[in-house]
Amino acid sequence: MILVTGASGALGRLVIGHLAGRLTGHAVTRASAPPAGEGGVVVGTRNPERVPAGAPVRRIDFDDPPSLADGFDGVETLLLVSAGYGEDDAVIARHGAAIDAAEKAGVGHIVYTSLSAAGDHLPYALAHRWTERRLRSGTAGWTILRNGLYAELLAALTPVEDGAITAPLADGRLAAVAREDLAEAAALVAADAAAHAGRTYELVGEQAIGGADLARARAADTGAAVSYEPGTLAQAREAFTASGLAPFQIPMLVGTYSAIAGGFLSGTGGELRDLLGRTPRSALEIAASRPD
Secondary structure, rough: EEEEEOOOOOOHHHHHHHHHHHHOOOOOOOOOOOOOOOEEEEEEOHHHHHHHOOEEEEEEEOHHHHHOOOOOOOOEEEEEOOOOOOOOHHHHHHHHHHHHHHHHHHOEEEEEEEEOOHHOOOOOOOHHHHHHHHHHHOOOOOEEEEEEEEEHHHHHHOOOEEEEEEOOOOOEEEOOOOOOHHHHHHHHHOOOOOHOOOOEEEOOOOOOOEHHHHHHHHHHOOOOOOOOOOHHHHHHHHHHHHEEEEEEHHHHHHHHHHHOOOOOOOOOOOHHHHHHHOOOOOOOHHHOOOOO
């Protein structure tokens, strides 16, 4: 049995759909219920009400460690989707509680969705690296999926306002990845975890995308003129502060801009193509067509 955490989130929902199709041998929609029972998929979430009706679900709340005591019972493979929404100490506590509970329950293998090595330049990398180290020193088998930043995130960080993209990316570029591709890769590994034991996969994009690239692509997509006029990090911080974001989110987002602008996240390649067995989706097309 495979248990997927974070199943009500954007990545988790996609993973479940891919896993269900892989294990049952037919295509499924994102809303399809995964198969239950031995060898099937169980949904783990703190919000069971958000799971499609009929899906086998367990309440898994990393912020409530006692609730995890029975949550991993009978699970052979745990796909631990990172719970990165929070300060480092909160995220580390969540991941630590989940891994502790999984090991006590006898889970044989943990697949963890981490952050690409280039992500060491990002403010939120520490909790990912802590979790990787915890897995390597633990008793369960492990596989680490070092995911690149989503093309969908790049879209959200580069809105078009008054015909211009003003995100402070300077001349930097991002080797972004389609979330759907990362979900498919995670499902592939979780479905045959033993074959990937002890592996750390770097899953970044094959094309590094910059602000000027996005402006041209969005202009082609919409038929309207779009320019790239990068602003400053200070302007971005001021805008984020005024938007009412949680305090911890502001340095995360500004730091993401800074890392891209500095050229730290432009490295392409990785192992996504080999893992998927096909050409990855175009991150530029996704980022250009979803500027919201």
